[in-house]
Amino acid sequence: MKAKWWGGLAAVLTAAAAVLTLAQPAQAAAGFTVSGTRILDANGNTFLMRGVNHAHTWYAGQTTTSLAAIKALGANTVRVVLASGQRWTKNESADVTNVINQCKANRLICVLEVHDTTGYGEQAGAATLAQAVDYWISIKSALTGQENYVILNIGNEPYGNGTAAAGWTADTKSAISRLRAAGFQHQIMVDAPNWGQDWQFIMRDNAASVFAADPQRNTVFSIHMYGVFDTAAEINDYLGRFQSAGLPIVVGEFGHDHSDGNPDEETILATSQRLGIGYLGWSWSGNGGGVEYLDMVTNFNPAQLTSWGQRLFNGANGIKATSREASVFGGTNSPSPGGPSSSNPPSPSTGNPPAGGxxxxxxxxxxxxxxxxxxxxxxxxxxxxxxxxxxxxxxxxxxxxxxxxxxxxxxxxxxxxxxxxxxxxxxxxxxxxxxxxxxxxxxxxxxxxxxxxx
CATH class of the missing domain: 2.60.40.290 (Immunoglobulin-like)
Incomplete structure (x- = not known):
């Protein structure tokens, strides 16, 4: 939904049925788990994603320095673009292992996504969700044992706006079932159709049944917010319906502007913070196709934050102010390096508070x-x-x-x-x-x- 892979976008549809509420029984699973609307890390602590997307598959040579810079600016998560081989050169197991190790070295949670699925049915050459699952199975050796640090985002924006989008529900259920049958214990993230923006509300209205298709009840939904989400009402309604239904959702991509309209990034950030929803901005650097303005830094240089980068990292409800490092890295859910700090020292607390105080x-x-x-x-x-x-x-x-x-x-x-x-x-x-x-x-x-x- 960004850069040169963007297709057309129809007008936003209005009213649709609410998401069905689904009870979520506790499950014994490794790594990240779901509890109602919350994402829990492997220690059982609530984890709120605060991070960005990095286009590793096109800029692998920039990944080492980029991840370090992203962490230094306060992020706790990075969503990493991978390729399954249908549209771009496949990222093999050794490369994925290296990416995961670098995420861990920088104390970043790693959301891995297959980008070849983008706009299937409308984008020529796009991969199917079934082909994305084939890819994950082919590199399973790089992923097994990394459940504490890695979340699997099956496929990026897996359908465009055509009639094929109607297949999202069945194909997503099948993909989840195949991954579980293959032994994957990771938390799974699924992107919406309609180039990630779900303007037909296919993901929203079928989320409960998709969640139930996961025998581990450990699936998280991801909405991408660009021009469809240009008003506070649309943002609050969409995210609020998942909250009301007790289903976990993150804003897996969003920007401050886009060729299909002007997203309301202020409401995206404020509502995510208010509701306890994770977000991952698009993207660190390297955008093309006329949306270069979505770069957070110029030419991968962290000393050259763009206005979008300044807003996301340093603004109200942004990454520095709200990010907390995952407790699986040995911390106590304290601010990430580069996160909240004070030019004015905190008001002192004198001694211990009394019992009950x-x-x-x-x-x-x-x-x-x-x-x-x-x-x-x-x-x-x-x-x-x-x-x-x-x-x-x-x-x-x-x-x-x-x-x-x-x-x-x-x-x-x-x-x-x-x-x-x-x-x-x-x-x-x-x-x-x-x-x-x-x-x-x-x-x-x-x-x-x-x-x-x-």
């Missing part, structure tokens, strides 16, 4: 002329708590422009923030974070923050 720390994670972004981390004391309230008084006339993961109210300089329904209960010593953007003047001193537990 809590403390809160305030940090500025990004700033710009006239505005800034912050994160507040609430920590329970020596006993569990059932809710929390954070208060402060702005010292320099700052004012909220947006907030997430808390219910926030202001009266003049006084701020009161209460937990959301899902992050108030904290075990002893556990933490919950919420974020905001705000306006500022010349000064931007940190307020003194207090926390009261329920």
């Amino acid at each position: 809590c403390t809160a720390t305030y940090a500025v994670t990004n700033s710009w002329t006239g505005g800034f972004q912050g994160t507040v981390t609430v920590k329970a004391g020596t006993s569990a708590i059932t809710g929390w309230t954070v208060t402060w008084t702005w010292p320099d006339g700052q004012r909220f422009t947006n907030s997430w993961n808390a219910t926030v109210s202001s009266s003049g300089e006084t701020v009161t923030a209460r937990n959301a329904a899902y992050n108030g209960r904290l075990a002893a010593g556990a933490e919950a974070a919420w974020g905001f953007t705000a306006s500022r003047g010349t000064s931007n001193n940190n307020p003194a923050v207090t926390c009261a537990a329920a």
Whole structure:
């Protein structure tokens, strides 16, 4: 849906039936798993993808430096373009092993995708999903044992806009079944038809039955958001239906502009953060065919971030502000290198909170002329708590422009923030974070923050 492989796009259709809700029994599986709408890593911790796409199959010589740079800018995931041999030269097992090892060395989760399937039925020479499965089976030796670090995205944008798109449901079910029968234990990701944008709602309306076709109940759905998703209403409706149905979805590709229309990237980022949905921007560098503006860096040089790269990595709800490294790399779900940091130190916590109490720390994670972004981390004391309230008084006339993961109210300089329904209960010593953007003047001193537990 980007660069020179893009076909035509019909107008967005309106109303369609809601996705059916499906109960998801717990499964014993290796590596990443699904729990309701959440993706869990191998340690059972929630993992929120925050990353980018890298076109390895066309720019293999750039992969080593690119992955290191992507990590340094704060990402926790990279979606890697591979080829199965139908349209581009096949990436063999040894090459895939090298890519996985480089992802692991950079502490990045690796989403591997076959790109030859792009636009099948409308794009000449495109591979079928069955051929993509043949490819995964042929390189299984490179993938076995990597379930903690690798997610298999069966095929990129596997149908165009023609009548063949109607085959997406049956072909996707068959592909999942064949992979499981071949012994793959990995989490599986499936792309939508219609060049990834699902404007016919084929994936949306059949997601529950596709999920049920996976005997491990470990399939994640991926929507690509370009010109079809040019309004907040469309974005919120599409992602919200998967949330309501209890099905896992990620935004596997999106951009700030496109030849088929102008995506609403601000809503994509804000809604993904609000709903706890992963996203992977397209793409690091090397775009052609008239969509070079989708490059995040110029000529693979991380010192030359484009405006799109600046927005995705450094802006509100972007990668630096929201990315957390997967706990399978030995961390404690802390910010990734290059992730949230503060030019103003957090408000200090003095001693341990009392039993049943809590403390809160305030940090500025990004700033710009006239505005800034912050994160507040609430920590329970020596006993569990059932809710929390954070208060402060702005010292320099700052004012909220947006907030997430808390219910926030202001009266003049006084701020009161209460937990959301899902992050108030904290075990002893556990933490919950919420974020905001705000306006500022010349000064931007940190307020003194207090926390009261329920």
